[in-house]
Amino acid sequence: MPQSSSAYPVVFVSLMLAMVMRILPFPHELSVYNPDWVLLCLIYWNMAIPERVGVGTAWFAGLLADVLTGRLMGQHALIYSLTAYFCIRLHRRLRLYPLSQQAMTVLGLLLTGQVLMFWTQSVKAAANVDARYWLPSLFGAILWPFLFVLLRRVRRYFNIF
Structure with missing residues (x-):
């Protein structure tokens, strides 16, 4: 098991893969089901290591997502940073939830982002x-x-805690 002194390369690679998934061309019938992969990854990292992946990371990822998707500059950045704020604020509580309850919380966060x-x-x-x-x-x-x-x-493979 490799020892990692920093979580940043792993988080960066996961966010880049999520951005690729976000802009990957799906057939029109499937594109309506394509979730916001970047936001899902940010939610996980905000819950898992909130002291390393925070609102600034979410803001920067949002600006990159705005550029990649051709949206108005700052739309994703606003949504991602607000979501990161709430995830970090509630991360101790969210960690204790079972996965089904976490999924319902994630649904609320994703719906808020879409609103x-x-x-x-x-x-x-x-x-x-x-x-x-x-x-x-x-x-x-x-x-x-x-x-x-x-x-x-x-996270466990790269010993990120």
Whole structure:
């Protein structure tokens, strides 16, 4: 088991992989289910090591996500930093929840992010959404237990505590 003196390379690689997953071209039928992978990874790292991955990391990841997705600069940065703030604030409590309850909390965080995204888009121009707009949040909550277990194994393998 390799010893890691710093968590930053592992967190950076996981966030970069999440960004790749975020912009990966899926068929149109599947693209409605593509959750915000970057936000899911940030939620995990904010819960696992909040003293190393904080609001600043979330803000920077959000700016990169804005550039990658072509959104208005600062939209993702605002959403990611607010989500990181709440995750860090509640991380001790969230860690104690079973995975099913964590998934419900993650669903709430993802839905809040989508509401903020809709709000910022509607300020820019009139925006309408249908029920499919909310599917990425639901799918992200469904995937949360699997992503949690995967990232926890990565964290333990690289001895990040």
